[in-house]
Amino acid sequence: MKKVVLVGNGMVGHKFCELFSRHPKRADFSLLVFGEERRPAYDRVHLSEYFANRDADRLSLASTEWYADNGIALHCGESVTNIAHEKKCVTTASGQVHTYDYLVIATGSSAFVPPISGKEKKGVFVYRTIEDLDAIMDYAETIKSREGASATVIGGGLLGLEAAKATMDMGLKSHVVEFADRLMPRQLDERGAAVLKNTLTDLGLGIHCKKNTAQIGGNGSITHLEFTDETELKTDMLIISAGIRPRDELARQSGIDVGPRGGILADAQLRTSAPDVFVIGEAALYKGMIYGLVAPGYEMARVALGTIFADADAGTMPSTIDMSTKLKLIGTDVASFGQVFTNPEEARTIVFNDEVSRVYKRINISNDGKKLLGGILVGDASDYNMLHQIVQNNMAIPPQPEDLILGVRGGADAGAGVLDLPDTAVICSCENISKSQMTGLLDSGEAQSVKDLGTCCRAGTGCGGCKPMISDLVNSYLKSQGKVVRNLICEHFPYTRQELRDLIAVKNIRTYDEALDQIGSGNGCEACKPPLASLFATIYMETANPQAAIQDTNDRFLANIQRNGTYSVVPRVAGGEISPRHLIAIGQVAEKYDLYTKITGGQRIDLFGARLEELPFIWEELIAAGFESGHAYGKALRTVKSCVGSTWCRYGMSDAVTMAIELENRYKGLRSPHKLKGGVSGCIRECAEARGKDFGLIAVEGGYNLYVCGNGGARPKHAQLLAGPIDKETAVLYLDRMLVFYLRTAAPLVRTAAWLEGLEGGIDYLKSVVIDDVLGLNAEFELEMKGLVAAYKCEWKEAVTTPALRARFQTFVNTDEGDDTLEFVGLREQKMPKPWN
Secondary structure (H helix, E strand, C coil): CEEEEEECCCHHHHHHHHHHHHCCCHHHEEEEEEECCCCCCECCCCHHHHHHHCCHHHCECCCHHHHHHCCEEEEECCCEEEEECCCCEEEECCCCEEECCEEEECCCEEECCCCCECCCCECEEECCCHHHHHHHHHHHHHHCCCCCCEEEEECCCHHHHHHHHHHHHCCCEEEEEECCCCCCCCCCCHHHHHHHHHHHHHCCCEEEECCCEEEEECCCECCEEEECCCCEEECCEEEECCCEEECCHHHHHCCCCECCCCCEECCCCCECCCCCEEECHHHEEECCECCCCHHHHHHHHHHHHHHHCCCCCCCCCCCCCCCCEEEEECCEEEEEEECCCCCCCCEEEEEEEECCCCEEEEEEEECCCCCEEEEEEECCCCCHHHHHHHHHCCCCCCCCCCHHHHCCCCHHHHCCCHHHCCCCCEEECCCCEEHHHHHHHHHHCCCCCHHHHHHHHCCCCCCCCCHHHHHHHHHHHHHHCCCCCCCCCECCECCCHHHHHHHHHHHCCCCHHHHHHHHCCCCCCCCCHHHHHHHHHHHHCCCCCCCHHHCCHHHHCCCCECCCCCEEECECCHHHCCCHHHHHHHHHHHHHCCCEEEECCCCCEEEEEECHHHHHHHHHHHHHCCCCECCCCCCEEEEEEECCHHHCCCCCCCCHHHHHHHHHHHHCCCECCCCEEEEEECCCCCCCCHHHCCEEEEEECCEEEEEECCECCCCCECCEEEEEEECHHHHHHHHHHHHHHHHHHCCCCCCHHHHHHHCCCHHHHHHHHHCCCCCCCHHHHHHHHHHHHHCCCCHHHHHHHCHHHHCCCCCECCECCCCCCCCEEEECCEEEECCCC
């Protein structure tokens, strides 16, 4: 039996162990593993999740029992100090000597700490291991009580921004210092980085680019940073996340060749200069580069193991490593793929830059217009997986390449859908799983869901970036085979939204924790919290207040956050009708709190620029004047727009305003899978744009035509005729039934238009349900809507009159003072956020 010794038990080292345990020749080999850390391998890709729960077991990739069960000898907390490659043996820190037939070095990397004076001071940390995070959290507890306590991160890359998010969540004022002229300079161009910077600045993060730190100031403990441009930044804690350095010291001292700037030299089979010694992961220098992504490291583990086992298909490392990546940084999508940076000689560039929605998309097209070479996505990376596949598989692109990013004529799917990818297309790069492998498992019945594929072949279990495409593949492929597709909420709740709704209602589950205990598993995640919050609100007409912790940010604070970190205030103005008294009240509040004021397209008044701590006081005054929450922040009914109708207009055939007011007051507070908008037009001239709404009524001879399932926005859809002409009472009855049917059956974040498109039979089927009662549920639908309408409460009134709920409206956890960094400039007798540099 040949003996393999593995030095290093990080993610790549563990992948080598995994592959070893499954290999058909494993009986001919033994595997001895040394890990420097005291615990087995854990998931560093999701390391920042440790801040949320401080549960190391949730990050663990395998238990010590797993290694033992698979015949792998694991020694944690034991480092290797010397390699005698001539004698083919290693020596450990405890003095033990172990021989080997093959040695694999997977020592990874360490945090790079720039040579800054004062880096030894108390309050200075690196961001690399669980122990580092423990130290950061412990120290944060000691400084939180300081007025204006702050933390700074040196490094504007992925880990640096994740560390900054963690310090923000700790209630600290947070800053990021970056030496380059922009954030993420290896992944983003100047405009993409500017969009990311502005988005993060709006969330309260201080961004300081082109800053070279000269010294860490303070007497024993850090108090400030001093920069080479002679400026300073006060801070109570510093986290250094300025890149990585390969752990090559063991090879260096053992006479194994390393690169001039570090890294153990490796060939295409990951062999080093020493016989039968391999290197994988971030310690390896291949093609002159260190690769810090998990996917190349996993591929190295596959190639090295295949070479050691003399597999016929062992292969070699590709000459060019794909460094495409998709990330979510502080809630913002960021992705880059293929050739990110090009010049005019080799490519032409198409750019979409939406400064309002903070979405930046850039694609690089070959000069002949036939190939997609690469690109950048910031703010919306929903098309990343397909765009990446188009590049990787050299697929054809549409005649108008801009369709790939503009959301028209099919978006990124304009050229092809997931079923059109070649069978060899690698969908999960971390695990090297192709489309044909997954469809084969779906065909055989071994897998019928994304979760099943993860269990069978580990697809999607690495970084997780491929999960949307795997889900699309599963749904599309099973549908093409005539099979039923179940869109599950997440791994903690293996049910569809409709199934979960029924379980919650039948079991009378009232809280997220109860749901986890009774019908879920684990500790939950950010994917399942908002859907469950929506379900509790939909089933019990619960406001967003009782379970604020599981809400999206806007619902948590009952307001939409704006680009400078302030919030908007939108009182309900039912049907667009408002009295002079109420207009004056809004004006007085806006003037008192210096709020920017604007009439909206939904016929109400938006007040912008409110600070978080001001929101309860503003709403207290608005409620006293007779206003209610307009739910502009929630997945709920927003407005029912109206024209003046027959009350004033000579063409009007009905009192459109009264009808709109009655509908808006009936459905106000109604939480749903997505936002809802309505409209009532008093004649066929359609001044209220009722056919561009989720529901709309247009007055005609004999009553109303009722239209449903339309929407405006980026992908507008005309609503379709459900019934008409019908009288007012019948219109409301049909609307009640349709809305409850939608609430029960739509998936999370699906507008009524997309929901109707997904209903087999479309509008004809919806008519049979709502009008003909083919399901026999209309009486139940009507009773449910009656209960929801009766249970309505204004959640802002609830928030301002309940001290415990009101207490959450403060910018910092350690002071009642507001954020004094907010800056405004004048704008036509009002104000606006100060423009970015």
